[in-house]
Amino acid sequence: MKIAILPGDGIGPEIVEQAVKVLNVLGESFEMETAPVGGAGYEASGHPLPEATLKLALEADAVLFGAVGDWKYDTLDRPLRPEQAILGLRKNLKLFANLRPAIMYPELAGASTLKPEVVSGLDILIIRELTGDIYFGQPRGVRECPDGPFKGEREGFDTMRYAESEIRRIAHVAFQAAQKRGKRLTSVDKANVLETFQFWKEIVTDVHKEYPDVALDHMYVDNAAMQLVRAPKKFDVIVTGNMFGDILSDQASMLTGSIGMLPSASLDANNKGLYEPSHGSAPDIAGKGVANPLATILSAAMMLRYSLNKAEQADRIENAVKKVLAQGLRTPDIYEAGTTKVGTTEMGQAVVSAL
Amino acid sequence: MKIAILPGDGIGPEIVEQAVKVLNVLGESFEMETAPVGGAGYEASGHPLPEATLKLALEADAVLFGAVGDWKYDTLDRPLRPEQAILGLRKNLKLFANLRPAIMYPELAGASTLKPEVVSGLDILIIRELTGDIYFGQPRGVRECPDGPFKGEREGFDTMRYAESEIRRIAHVAFQAAQKRGKRLTSVDKANVLETFQFWKEIVTDVHKEYPDVALDHMYVDNAAMQLVRAPKKFDVIVTGNMFGDILSDQASMLTGSIGMLPSASLDANNKGLYEPSHGSAPDIAGKGVANPLATILSAAMMLRYSLNKAEQADRIENAVKKVLAQGLRTPDIYEAGTTKVGTTEMGQAVVSAL
Ligand SMILES: CC(C)[C@H](C(=O)O)[C@@H](O)C(=O)O
Ligand SMILES: CC(C)[C@H](C(=O)O)[C@@H](O)C(=O)O
Numbered sequence: 001m002k003i004a005i006l007p008g009d010g011i012g013p014e015i016v017e018q019a020v021k022v023l024n025v026l027g028e029s030f031e032m033e034t035a036p037v038g039g040a041g042y043e044a045s046g047h048p049l050p051e052a053t054l055k056l057a058l059e060a061d062a063v064l065f066g067a068v069g070d071w072k073y074d075t076l077d078r079p080l081r082p083e084q085a086i087l088g089l090r091k092n093l094k095l096f097a098n099l100r101p102a103i104m105y106p107e108l109a110g111a112s113t114l115k116p117e118v119v120s121g122l123d124i125l126i127i128r129e130l131t132g133d134i135y136f137g138q139p140r141g142v143r144e145c146p147d148g149p150f151k152g153e154r155e156g157f158d159t160m161r162y163a164e165s166e167i168r169r170i171a172h173v174a175f176q177a178a179q180k181r182g183k184r185l186t187s188v189d190k191a192n193v194l195e196t197f198q199f200w201k202e203i204v205t206d207v208h209k210e211y212p213d214v215a216l217d218h219m220y221v222d223n224a225a226m227q228l229v230r231a232p233k234k235f236d237v238i239v240t241g242n243m244f245g246d247i248l249s250d251q252a253s254m255l256t257g258s259i260g261m262l263p264s265a266s267l268d269a270n271n272k273g274l275y276e277p278s279h280g281s282a283p284d285i286a287g288k289g290v291a292n293p294l295a296t297i298l299s300a301a302m303m304l305r306y307s308l309n310k311a312e313q314a315d316r317i318e319n320a321v322k323k324v325l326a327q328g329l330r331t332p333d334i335y336e337a338g339t340t341k342v343g344t345t346e347m348g349q350a351v352v353s354a355l
Numbered sequence: 356m357k358i359a360i361l362p363g364d365g366i367g368p369e370i371v372e373q374a375v376k377v378l379n380v381l382g383e384s385f386e387m388e389t390a391p392v393g394g395a396g397y398e399a400s401g402h403p404l405p406e407a408t409l410k411l412a413l414e415a416d417a418v419l420f421g422a423v424g425d426w427k428y429d430t431l432d433r434p435l436r437p438e439q440a441i442l443g444l445r446k447n448l449k450l451f452a453n454l455r456p457a458i459m460y461p462e463l464a465g466a467s468t469l470k471p472e473v474v475s476g477l478d479i480l481i482i483r484e485l486t487g488d489i490y491f492g493q494p495r496g497v498r499e500c501p502d503g504p505f506k507g508e509r510e511g512f513d514t515m516r517y518a519e520s521e522i523r524r525i526a527h528v529a530f531q532a533a534q535k536r537g538k539r540l541t542s543v544d545k546a547n548v549l550e551t552f553q554f555w556k557e558i559v560t561d562v563h564k565e566y567p568d569v570a571l572d573h574m575y576v577d578n579a580a581m582q583l584v585r586a587p588k589k590f591d592v593i594v595t596g597n598m599f600g601d602i603l604s605d606q607a608s609m610l611t612g613s614i615g616m617l618p619s620a621s622l623d624a625n626n627k628g629l630y631e632p633s634h635g636s637a638p639d640i641a642g643k644g645v646a647n648p649l650a651t652i653l654s655a656a657m658m659l660r661y662s663l664n665k666a667e668q669a670d671r672i673e674n675a676v677k678k679v680l681a682q683g684l685r686t687p688d689i690y691e692a693g694t695t696k697v698g699t700t701e702m703g704q705a706v707v708s709a710l
Contacts, residue, residue: 153518
């Protein structure tokens with residue numbers, strides 16, 4: 001089995017290094033090949049998603065991704081900026097299903113800005129559609145406003161859109177995920193305003209007929225943003241579109257207070273996937289050896305479970321992470337008085353030892 | 356001066372009644388005229404925004420609005436549903452600037468789901484553009500997908516758009532509001548993905564030249580949703596588009612834990628405005644006399660300040676509200692042990708007495 005390793009920028013290389021170390025001690029034989037992406041791709045060959053990198057990702061059975069982005073690329077034209085690599089990989093690899101768990105580790109309860117009773121035991125899964133919506137819809141651009149009160153002026157515009165089968169397939173992923181968990185699914189839309197999401201709601205409701213054992217409810221996106229603050233534990237699985245999912249999954253990850261702990265998976269129709277930590281490239285701490293590698297290590301676990309059919313190895317890694325937390329080891333982002341502060345390499349090493 | 360009173364549905368009538376009582380004891384001579392809106396408009400004349408109601412709102416100097424919506428209208432076609440009245444009023448009255456303060460009252464610190472140190476003293480102002488963006492952009496609908504991998508399928512679609520002058524005018528409102536407060540403005544966009552918001556960012560940056568005393572920063576909407584959970588007090592004024600503003604202003608209002616306290620103003624270019632509580636129509640508690648009227652009373656205060664040029668009267672009302680809170684009076688939504696539980700009418704009466 002072949003894994004494409006794309007470390008990227010900022011803390012990407014150092015955290016991916018730890019995840020690779022962990023994969024290497026499992027006793028499996030993975031073929032791993034590394035390629036530059038994001039700013040590193042731009043430096044190497046003038047494009048954030050170099051052709052050779054895309055080719056490797058397409059050939060591999062799974063992709064382990066670090067993070068991309070650095071302030072020094074802020075002045076580049078948009079098509080050359082690091083984050084375009086993420087969008088390009090999602091589109092080319094047809095990774096339409098983004099799975100983002102937001103889990104509260106009991107040991108880290110203090111890290112949240114929310115009161116313990118509101119978030120203790122939190123375990124929700126946000127499923128975000130990742131290749132449709134206003135992210136890729138055409139037409140888009142800046143044009144002369146064609147009509148209405150601002151006719152003749154310059155206007156920026158984009159197209160939000162979802163085709164029926166795009167909604168169906170993400171709905172199936174979501175219902176099936178809910179079946180394996182608490183059997184409750186909340187579909188988040190803005191059906192009271194948007195045609196796209198009135199249509200979304202109609203299709204999700206139709207797919208529900210195939211999953212009578214799952215309780216489905218519909219919630220407006222503004223209300224969902226409120227409920228995630230007020231009573232996040234009421235959710236089990238949330239499914240939504242690309243744009244709303246971008247906002248809500250980041251909001252949800254912050255509820256735990258330890259975004260350095262949260263993995264993510266982006267899957268295609270055959271469970272091939274790209275796995276990356278939910279956090280960014282944090283250029284401010286890059287190279288200092290203080291970044292938390294656990295979200296990346298847990299992303300590698302998700303990779304074993306979803307793409308490589310090695311659920312037991314995934315369990316082993318997740319248990320090893322729990323063990324190092326129980327031992328009191330903490331990188332600076334999750335450090336509290338009474339625990340032991342460690343760096344990136346030590347944390348990776350601790351997981352290896354726990355295995 | 357003429358005020359249109361639109362009580363609406365659910366708890367709307369009972370909370371507006373208290374605000375009217377408060378306005379009546381100020382010693383000013385306002386002409387007030389009441390008209391049905393939302394579900395009540397539909398019952399009265401078959402449309403959520405009856406012509407006579409719209410006419411009254413257009414003629415008045417300001418509109419005091421309760422809330423609209425009830426489950427019993429959920430099966431109506433969308434154009435007949437209560438919330439269409441809000442969209443119709445915004446569009447017809449050209450209310451492009453929505454001002455939503457999120458303020459933490461010291462007496463209500465316990466009501467928040469966030470830790471006291473994260474939200475105590477919170478005082479942020481969200482300015483949401485209210486007549487543009489994907490809310491009204493054309494074309495929109497359900498059609499046969501014209502091209503791409505889903506060609507020929509049904510798809511739902513909408514158009515996001517902002518013309519230059521729409522962005523300029525809301526930017527001016529935001530910079531001027533920031534000048535009167537902490538002189539910091541955060542413009543929230545998604546310029547890394549959307550053409551509309553790359554254009555937005557460009558125009559806001561240009562308008563900034565006229566306000567050198569205000570510090571401007573730009574933040575992606577997903578990051579803003581995270582920072583509102585992690586460190587909301589770092590914000591002063593936030594400005595954003597209609598769709599992102601819908602989500603973020605609701606999220607922000609929930610940070611205080613007492614959405615029953617938060618007013619809002621929606622203004623046109625001449626400071627004519629519509630004033631309403633940030634919360635909804637809460638049909639589950641309608642008619643029980645337990646709804647919190649303070650958000651509506653505080654909305655009336657905003658009306659005096661922004662539309663009726665009576666800043667002193669606005670101050671009086673705001674101080675009276677602080678006084679009743681200091682007296683320990685609480686409606687059920689903000690009740691805590693050790694305070695005195697009161698109903699809607701008593702709370703309104705207490706504000707009247709405090710005046
Ligand atoms: C970097 C950006 C294009 C991306 C997105 O908006 O999808 C990011 O925010 C994410 O969620 O992975
Ligand atoms: C009811 C709905 C159309 C409205 C909106 O989305 O603007 C509401 O959520 C609001 O924020 O006032």
